[in-house]
Amino acid sequence: MDFATLASQFFIGLSRGMIFFIVSAGLTLIFGVLRITNFAHGALYMIGAFIAYSVSTLFGQGPYGFWLALLVAPLVVMFVSLVIERGLLRFIYNRDHLIQMLLTYSLVLIAGDLVKIIWGTEYKSMDIPNVLRGSFNLWGASLPWYNAFLLIVGPVVALGLWLFLSKTHLGKICRATATDREMVDVLGINSTRVFATVFALGGWLAGLGGALIAPTTTISMGMDASIIIYAFLIVVIGGLGNIWGALISSIIMGVGEAFGILFIPGVAIIIPYIIAGVLLILRPSGLLKSAW
């Protein structure tokens, strides 16, 4: 095993981790602030990918299609999330977790059928924009440009989230709500707006994740189920509701899986669960402080 292979595998794993982070950051944010187990997060990611496909197809898969899709798809998903939060979720904040899970799970089923009605069953695919096609040479091994692009987008999103959570008033309230919800209520802060904003932001992140993965893969029904397992694993490992925990565990998961695929390719399928198992034995309450 030469150094070039190890290095390129590391960067590929890291870029895989960036998608994980963008999706699970939204999930963990909703976890932390709203205390809701949002099963529909994967469905929002899937809708993001389908909308990205539609937007880019509208522009004939041309050079601007992808960038416009990257802008529009997350916003549409954000709007959908807002409708879900205002129309449904706000009525069940004080109910059992079971009821909340049932509601979000029903949204998964509804989203699946809606996608089938709107986009049909045939597999969809959108093009990688010209500038990001192909690979470049990295110490003798090749790394696709698109993965390098993900390596830039991931940290930008992380930075944006950090700025929002630590520099804005609303962000500070979000953090406070995640840490001590009762205290925030006692202080008389209107949690309605906070909840709506956080759920919309979570949806935006899911949509962004979907739009980013769309050019690299098949856009099909069922892609929601495959991401939600990773997202839940990452959120649990990182510490429920902790964004930076999600960032660390996304990177561990992405890079760990990439090396697992390199060294034990025959059983690559169980690697995420091995990683999750080992980390949870070492730190049962998550890598960083859980909000719960």
Add this chain to the structure above:
Amino acid sequence: MVRMVGKKKSLIRLGSILLITALMASGCGSSPSPTKTEEKPVKVGIIDTYTGGAAVYASDSLDGFKLAVKESADKGGPKIEFVTRDDEFKPDKSTSWAKELVMREQVDFLAGTTNSAGSLAVSQYAKESKVPFIVWGGMSDKITGEAGHRYVFSTLPNTAIIGKAGASQLSKTSYQKVWLAGSDYEYGHSVINNLWSNLTTLKPGVEKMGETWWRVGETDFTPYINAIRSAKPDVLVVGTGGADMVAFMKAVKATGLNQEIPVWAHTSYDPATLRPLGDQAPEGVLGTNPYLFNYPDTAENKAFVDAFKKEYNREPAAFALYGYMGGKFLGEAIKKAGSTDKEKIIDAMEGLTIDTPVGKATLRKEDHQVAIPMSYGVVAKVNGIFTGNDLHTLNSEEIMPSIDAILKARSK
């Protein structure tokens, strides 16, 4: 005394009348009066995946079946009715729908199931309930192989046939060091196992360098491809299907793997794979394929494509052919049997040969597996469009698993 006897007699009479009525009532349920038998259409209960990632196959096979039923009725052939049920790709649902269809809908035949595990589960029920089951979705070689029986038929090439066809194609190349990879489920493992065991027989010098298995629904193939590339095999053999196949091909192109290492994958040049890829299809990927709307280039195939296009406004894919053959075999078997009796239809189906868009197709007597030819070729850009190129045909005799091997597997 006389009166008493009379009373007794009338009681006996009443009892026997009741008994006869009851017998007649129960008898009516299972066999309708003979005058109706000639008119009674055969009813098929179709269980398939109409929602979720695999829904594209079920809608194709259903449309193919509907076309066969329509053609049969138009020609004054046997009437076939059908009902459909969605199993959501869940084998437990397939079986409960099968039971519902047999008990409540009283179907004469069962059909469908894209999910191989569902096919095996329904097949087991078909065996117990003696209701014949036509598989046009599940590709597992177990269905007509080791788990086969009198009441199950398959109208699509299974993984044993695909593996043997792939081995035949690869044995014509000079590749020695092989890397095997695929989706970590029944279809992936079955294709690869069959291909590898046939390839080692056809070409004793081949060497397995390693294996990679990814989960079903994998979206990012870059780490897998990068790892395989570093091992530098002569050829990468892949067993993956559905949405994963498209995503895998896309990643082959994005990483430029096809320019370094030859890749083999079943259905690599199928329109279902190439159409979503647009201009991002990887050239040079080898593959096999049971059916293309433009291959074989025969009048029979053209007629089928035209009829299908007229009805559904799109070109038929491979699964449309499988559903079509299912309907056509059933129709011809009813005609041949001259009866709607299930056992007689089964007897008629065994060894039945019909004309299909891909030529003569036979349901083998011994294992109830359809034998059709398969093409092999390579993905190439012809006149600006990605398609299968350098196509050749493998005869069905070349690629069918041997009957001895199947009977041996069944006796275990």
